[in-house]
């Protein structure tokens with residue numbers, strides 16, 4: 001919990017590490033390493049091969065005597081699994097829902113969008129231009145599970161708990177009871193705004209409540225600095241607030257885009273949320289809330305959603 005927010009490997013408990021990538025914005029994800037007797041478990045790989053190789057290199061002092069035998073992908077977003085091929089000798093574990101979802105956004109699609117001409121390419125590069133998707137051949141999970149799975153890591157029990165659908169369809173958190181540490185994947189963004197691609201929001205709130213009830217001291221988020229239960233509570237409060245506000249706007253007959261802009265102003269007025277980055281994600285979150293309220297609600301395509309996020313962040317300062 002005392003680790004500073006700097007790039008690289010930090011020991012957060014005995015034999016439990018976080019690999020942090022400030023500033024935690026789009027694509028700058030965290031990973032984890034749990035070291036047992038003679039073998040290790042890696043929680044997530046990174047968005048491209050260069051970043052993943054740098055991470056694995058930083059771990060070699062530890063993994064030299066305890067090679068990575070297991071990789072857990074917390075969910076299907078590329079910033080948590082696109083580096084899998086660099087640890088492909090290991091067993092790769094994910095929930096069934098995550099394994100299924102992982103095929104939907106292949107690295108070749110990201111590479112093509114990053115290289116696209118015109119507005120779409122410019123928009124895409126404004127989010128993901130730092131990353132190099134060339135040469136990535138996604139190594140899929142070799143073992144899947146539903147619900148829960150305990151893994152023995154050199155005598156250490158590591159618990160995988162599926163809490164999705166929430167951020168994505170199959171989110172998993174990774175709990176190391178011995179060190180009272182949980183690796184949340186993108187069930188937590190700290191200092192940045194959570195983005196609810198799958199939902200329902202209530203399911204993500206329930207995932208936060210589950211963690212708040214666990215015997216844990218150290219919480220490694222998917223993005224942002226290491227935190228504790230106070231960080232979990234903040235994310236829970238944001239999601240509950242957005243869910244409640246969305247319900248009110250839906251009941252008033254507001255369309256989702258109108259509601260998102262109004263709720264962005266409300267969020268900006270809240271001192272507990274107003275400093276968070278990527279606040280334009282509210283538009284995705286309200287779309288997801290509206291789909292939960294009305295299964296017939298039609299959400300715009302992903303390009304339009306990125307346009308709307310950029311629009312909110314460019315033109316609508318929090319509190320404006």
Ligand SMILES: [Zn+2]
Nearest residue numbers: 029079186222
């Ligand atoms: Zn992520």
